[in-house]
Amino acid sequence: MGMYGMGGVGKTTLLMQINNKFSEERCGFDFVIWVVVSKELHVEKIQDEIAQKVGLDGEVGEKKEEKTIDLYNFLKKKRFVLFLDDIWEKVDLTEIGVPFPAPENRCKVVFTTRPRRMFA
Template sequence: MGGVGKTTLLTHINNKFLVSSTDFDCVIWIVVSKDLQLEKIQEIVGKKVGLLDGDSWKNKNSEEKALEIFRFLSKKKFVLLLDDKWERVDLNKGLFVCGLVEANKNFKVECLSDNDAWELLRQK
């Protein structure tokens, strides 16, 4: 569903969390394009939360990196923003994981009506 303003919305959310005091320890924004690999996502998250410690991180396989990220983030309050996601995410497994990290708020982004879209454009 392209062109409905999801990236713009995420940008505002990201900026709001970065400039205002919140209860979150970190905000992680990842642009998950069509060809982005798991290793790259782990690299982005690891860098954002300060887990990249030179050769030690580089020498870990993806499961070891995932475990380290999980251990770190399970002790933190964090916001994870995924943008440009092209494939459906299977939340059946993810709901269990979300429950572990107490992520219990879901937001569905839908298209604006023609009138609302026109009004939004007029405001700009």
Template sequence: MLDKAWKHLKEDGVGIMGMYGMGGVGKTTLLMQINNKFSEERCGFDFVIWVVVSRELHVENIQDEIAQKVGLGGVEKSQKADLLYNFLKKKRFVLFLDDIWEKVDLTEIGVPFPTTQNDAKWYSPLVPKMYVRAWGLKTRWKSNAWRK
């Protein structure tokens, strides 16, 4: 599963990748393994960012965590989204979002949508089915890893 996810995430034109499934099937574990691979092989990315969203969504906390990881600390609340967006749109980055329980508006947070120009990647181990359509995701492969 790790090899499939790794290969797919590195493909050109793949900007968003996610999984959904029951709790305890290994989504976060797979995410950690992919994050570790990016730590070993940067693949030309400027930043590899891991953010735990958690059950209660706090936009400012997510902004603070991303800002800290890219070296943009001490930014005023009113300017965070714009500063993050303007900084990240010029960078190649991978954003791992873990523990998503509700809709996350990354534009509101200040994260640019992946394009061929910025070659950004978003990856989430829990993408509710409603996002699959909203983000234009396609089912690439399926796993029955949760079945014993």
């Protein structure tokens, strides 16, 4: 699910409220993960934040490709919801190591962005 709109309309506030609700009640998810992406996309920064939030801090490889594999192998066995806030360009979940959300794995990805073209 994605939310878009100009700065200051409340996208982050709404996403944070949803995140907090999921964090309190878990709603059947193993992990509730919040990551702020910001204007410049840094895949390794996102990978490190996800690893820390799922308890893999220090257990993933040092190179981006190793982190991708380690995160993917861990997350593919888990049910998670990933909140990505403030995206400015397209994010490739497979490059990060996040399994694509599907009915089979029951995982979810929610994001906020300013440009509407992110939905194209």
